[in-house]
Amino acid sequence: MTLTGADRDAGGVRSWLWWGRRRSAVLDVGLAFVSALECAVEGVGFAEKAGLPVPLGVLFGLVVGSVLLVRRRWPIGVVLVSIAVAPAEMGFLMGIVGLYTLAASEVPRRITAVLAGMSTVAVFVVTVVRMRQDVAQADVGQPDIDPSGWYVPVVSLFMTLGLNAPPLLFGLYIGARRRLMESLRERADSLEQELSLLADRAEQRAQWARQEERTRIAREMHDVVAHRVSLMVVHAAALQAVALKDPQKAVRNAALVGDMGRQALTELREMLGVLREGTAPAGPAPVPLAAVGRAAAAAAEAAAEDGPCLDALEALCEQSRLAGAAVEFVVVGEPRAYAPEVERTAYRVVQEALTNVHKHAAGAKVVVRLAHREAEVAMQVENGPCPSDAGDADVRLPSGGNGLVGMRERVLRLGGVFVSGETDAGGFKVSAVLPDRP
Structure with missing residues (x-):
């Protein structure tokens, strides 16, 4: 098929984009906006704990949350950023969406398993630390709860699995379904060529x-x-x-x-x-060869x-x-x-x-x-x-x-x-x- 000048220009514009459809771009922009707002709000608490100016924490949160915009192009980078900011207790939406995108992409399964494990460990550690702090603060009126016992690790483990397992499994399902549809489409194209x-x-x-x-x-x-x-x-x-x-x-x-x-x-x-x-008799129905x-x-x-x-x-x-x-x-x-x-x-x-x-x-x-x-x-x-x-x-x-x-x-x-x-x-x-x- 011959390409016109408009098609070549459009191809040049799309060369730096990674969205196949307009609605995909709209979805990613919306998710990045929500993630940036979430990280900006969480950046206030991070700035107070780290002794930094609040505007700097908000700006840091906006930059971190906006990374979700490139999730389709660089899913590994999004997951690494979510792991890096996990100790600051921010980017939960970015971590969930990043794991889903990583599992649904064409990234090798070994890399996906390693990154999923790192994200799970990071979320588990942050959850254990935060829960022990909360339990220690609330332990004054409840002496029966021991923050060093089994309660905190078990609850933290369930919370971590609840945050990481659903997006990971759903991403694997979507990726497998997408690959199956592509293989069926290729098979249909090959069958059409063979029939031709x-x-x-x-x-x-x-x-x-x-x-x-x-x-x-x-x-x-x-x-x-x-x-x-x-x-x-x-x-x-x-x-x-x-x-x-x-x-x-x-x-x-x-x-x-x-x-x-x-x-x-x-x-x-x-x-x-x-x-x-x-000779075959004449009639309205076609005669097979x-x-x-x-x-x-x-x-x-x-x-x-x-x-x-x-x-x-x-x-x-x-x-x-x-x-x-x-x-x-x-x-x-x-x-x-x-x-x-x-x-x-x-x-x-x-x-x-x-x-x-x-x-x-x-x-x-x-x-x-x-x-x-x-x-x-x-x-x-x-x-x-x-x-x-x-x-x-x-x-x-x-x-x-x-x-x-x-x-x-x-x-x-x-x-x-x-x-x-x-x-x-x-x-x-x-x-x-x-x-x-x-």
């Missing part, structure tokens, strides 16, 4: 989850649309080329284009339906279960053959069932690799290999160099450059290995290995 940090982290996690969901949806849309539309564009180019020369082949290509368009729309509807089922996360997880699981599997790879290769590509499908090992997300990821990798072949190597020979191993499944799509006389060179399929990135993200998310790059023969190869249980 947790809220920020929750917001970051929610933002990260939204970003992950956007990426997943974009990847799904790319996988569903790119392959089908690429084949549709290839068939449309072939249809344009043979429309006049071979009407029967043109009809077959048109039918294939229609079938692929319907398949693409069906897959889009299924994916959008799963996303709608995974945990509920949204569970709904998103359920949607992802449903999408994984309803998605394509390894059994559909033969049909996928057949679609590419119908588009004019020479695709060979090779299976190694004994086929078996895998986790839904593993089969779905393997299918998407092969699908995207074939889509890239249609985009960048039209007419090239393609070999799709699927290997079932002991604890993993491996797939590889390798195409040869693009022939120079390829008739589909004018198809001009657009490319967003996200196909390989999406495949790598899918495979790495399941703990697999993904490798892609050019071959020595001038073609391109995409390989991926997935664990049977991610």
Whole structure:
């Protein structure tokens, strides 16, 4: 927070003050005034006993009593002054308030105990001496009272404890309560900071989850649309080329284009339906983040279960053959069932690799290999160099450059290995290995 000039000036004024609030200052000034009056009155008797001028005793009492004004800043000094003037039989209010302030302050307990003991001894000695004098003066008519016996010490002890014990105990209680409140306030502040940090982290996690969901949806849309539309564009180019020369082949290509368009729309509807089922219902009450996360997880699981599997790879290769590509499908090992997300990821990798072949190597020979191993499944799509006389060179399929990135993200998310790059023969190869249980 930025401090203004007025705040700095106010801080400079308060630098020599020790009161946190105005009413505290008013209270201390009032107590100091009462204590000064008390000590001034008691200073008259002290001056008479000490043979001093009365005005000097009054002035001495006013100065001593005014020390109570600094009790919050220097409580030890106030108690020491009250102990020092105890033989003069003045400053009883100063001693009581000083002990209370000392016990309630942050002074170490050892110092508090020593000063409390010194004050108690001083008050006890002064009380014993004064009572013996009073008893000796009043003993003329009461011979049964012995000033040297147990009466004076016991009564003096009770009077001393009655003067010193209550303010000391009450000060200890107030000090402990004040420290407890400060600790609770600090704990509340720390909890508030922790809650703020947790809220920020929750917001970051929610933002990260939204970003992950956007990426997943974009990847799904790319996988569903790119392959089908690429084949549709290839068939449309072939249809344009043979429309006049071979009407029967043109009809077959048109039918294939229609079938692929319907398949693409069906897959889009299924994916959008799963996303709608995974969203929270609209309503006036806010939906907890945990509920949204569970709904998103359920949607992802449903999408994984309803998605394509390894059994559909033969049909996928057949679609590419119908588009004019020479695709060979090779299976190694004994086929078996895998986790839904593993089969779905393997299918998407092969699908995207074939889509890239249609985009960048039209007419090239393609070999799709699927290997079932002991604890993993491996797939590889390798195409040869693009022939120079390829008739589909004018198809001009657009490319967003996200196909390989999406495949790598899918495979790495399941703990697999993904490798892609050019071959020595001038073609391109995409390989991926997935664990049977991610």
